[in-house]
Amino acid sequence: MSPDRPLLSLQAAFTRQFVRHMRSLMASPADVANPLLFFFMVVTLFPLGLGPDPERLAAIAPGILWVVALLASLMVSAKLFASDFEDGSLEQLALAPYPLAVLVLAEVAAHWLTTGFLLALVSPLFAIMLGLPEQGLPTLVASLLFGTMCLTLIGAVGSALTVSIRRGGLLLSLLIIPLNVPVLIFGTTAVAEAVIGGNPESWLALLAGLALGSLALTPLAIGAALRVSLDS
Amino acid sequence: MWTIIHKMGSPPWFFRFSGVLVRWLLPITISLLVMGAFWGLLVAPPDFRQGNSYRIIYIHVPAAVVALAGYYVMALAGAVSLIWRIKMADITMRAAAPVGAVLTAIALVTGAIWGKPTWGAWWVWDARITSMLILFFLYLGVVALFEAYENKTAAARACAVLSLVGTVNIPIIYKSVDWWYSLHQPASIKFTGESAIDSSMLYPLLLMILAFYCLFALTVLLNMRAELLWAHRESSWLKQLAGGA
Numbered sequence: 303m304s305p306d307r308p309l310l311s312l313q314a315a316f317t318r319q320f321v322r323h324m325r326s327l328m329a330s331p332a333d334v335a336n337p338l339l340f341f342f343m344v345v346t347l348f349p350l351g352l353g354p355d356p357e358r359l360a361a362i363a364p365g366i367l368w369v370v371a372l373l374a375s376l377m378v379s380a381k382l383f384a385s386d387f388e389d390g391s392l393e394q395l396a397l398a399p400y401p402l403a404v405l406v407l408a409e410v411a412a413h414w415l416t417t418g419f420l421l422a423l424v425s426p427l428f429a430i431m432l433g434l435p436e437q438g439l440p441t442l443v444a445s446l447l448f449g450t451m452c453l454t455l456i457g458a459v460g461s462a463l464t465v466s467i468r469r470g471g472l473l474l475s476l477l478i479i480p481l482n483v484p485v486l487i488f489g490t491t492a493v494a495e496a497v498i499g500g501n502p503e504s505w506l507a508l509l510a511g512l513a514l515g516s517l518a519l520t521p522l523a524i525g526a527a528l529r530v531s532l533d534s
Numbered sequence: 535m536w537t538i539i540h541k542m543g544s545p546p547w548f549f550r551f552s553g554v555l556v557r558w559l560l561p562i563t564i565s566l567l568v569m570g571a572f573w574g575l576l577v578a579p580p581d582f583r584q585g586n587s588y589r590i591i592y593i594h595v596p597a598a599v600v601a602l603a604g605y606y607v608m609a610l611a612g613a614v615s616l617i618w619r620i621k622m623a624d625i626t627m628r629a630a631a632p633v634g635a636v637l638t639a640i641a642l643v644t645g646a647i648w649g650k651p652t653w654g655a656w657w658v659w660d661a662r663i664t665s666m667l668i669l670f671f672l673y674l675g676v677v678a679l680f681e682a683y684e685n686k687t688a689a690a691r692a693c694a695v696l697s698l699v700g701t702v703n704i705p706i707i708y709k710s711v712d713w714w715y716s717l718h719q720p721a722s723i724k725f726t727g728e729s730a731i732d733s734s735m736l737y738p739l740l741l742m743i744l745a746f747y748c749l750f751a752l753t754v755l756l757n758m759r760a761e762l763l764w765a766h767r768e769s770s771w772l773k774q775l776a777g778g779a
Binding site for chain 2: 456459463464466467470473476477479480481483484487488491512519520523526527530531533534
């Protein structure tokens with residue numbers, strides 16, 4: 303680095319990192335579409351496995367949608383840091399004069415926008431296919447917006463811990479599924495509550511709190527875990 | 535204070551110290567276990583409703599209590615190893631994880647065995663059982679993550695990060711599972727209803743809990759000693775010790 307170039311501010315570094323990842327994600331739209339397709343496929347499996355009875359499907363639709371969203375996020379977090387780890391850009395990030403936690407957060411944010419965020423936006427489509435009553439739809443979208451934020455951040459911790467391990471995929475699910483239990487419970491309960499005409503606000507507030515808490519704490523864990531992976 | 539901590543960080547010192555500790559802890563643990571088991575299984579009165587089948591709590595409850603406490607021991611050791619890079623803390627954490635996992639499994643299995651005659655089902659999705667199951671997964675995650683890393687120093691630090699994340703999460707998991715249960719299930723099973731436990735049953739239970747704490751400490755210490763022996767099998771202090779014995 304030439305000494306005459308002043309250091310970027312942390313904010314600028316974050317933005318640059320974010321834009322870089324958004325660009326590289328946008329460069330391969332198929333990769334962005336894959337989790338959505340996965341979501342679609344697995345949702346299709348449930349009526350095939352459980353029978354087409356609309357009433358029963360509607361009753362378990364919140365659970366199905368949330369479990370599938372969790373699985374989709376599990377699938378994508380497996381490779382969250384993989385390419386950056388392999389081509390050495392993670393090592394450069396770790397050497398940069400900025401907190402690794404902040405730089406990594408830019409990457410996770412870009413990742414969330416192209417997976418969880420999109421998934422939340424298209425979820426009403428699948429919900430209607432499963433016959434989820436309409437009054438549940440806004441809550442479903444809101445709960446998935448907050449919920450996928452938690453899932454992505456927790457998934458990033460797992461991904462950072464397992465990125466240096468060959469065949470870390472199965473291990474990743476063992477690590478992060480237990481941690482995702484509260485998200486699943488709050489999410490499905492919020493939707494179920496909205497469907498029966500109750501007030502889902504408290505559950506959504508809990509989810510939002512969980513999302514903010516993860517946003518504050520997990521970057522530290524992700525940074526520490528990435529340093530471990532780089533050292534090993 | 536600091537000298538003690540530094541001494542504890544030194545493997546030769548720890549090996550000798552833990553040797554003395556084990557020599558005391560082993561007879562204490564065995565006698566506590568025998569006394570507790572005798573008192574609980576033979577002397578304590580049968581329950582007026584469950585008869586003798588309730589006696590499994592003398593294994594079940596201590597295992598569950600210590601399994602929970604064990605996670606915090608592990609996470610604390612993880613935090614110490616992450617902050618101060620003390621090697622012995624790594625070894626403590628790694629030694630505690632499988633012991634905790636086994637205790638959780640014991641609690642789950644004894645619970646199922648008790649549940650069959652009492653509730654009429656091996657498995658019920660009760661809040662506590664589910665929380666225990668998730669705790670079991672958390673333990674397994676730490677064990678599996680440690681095994682997956684080739685570099686054991688990195689493995690210990692990765693496990694430390696994981697167990698700290700788990701520690702923050704455990705209260706949330708417990709609360710959420712509690713709410714999930716109270717929302718989804720009618721209270722058909724009264725587990726904590728009425729009876730405050732009678733003292734004739736409580737004292738042997740407390741004794742067994744104490745015995746299990748000792749057992750946990752003993753197993754972790756033995757695990758750590760085995761770990762140390764293996765890690766330092768080439769080092770001079772160990773050869774000296776073996777030669778001198």
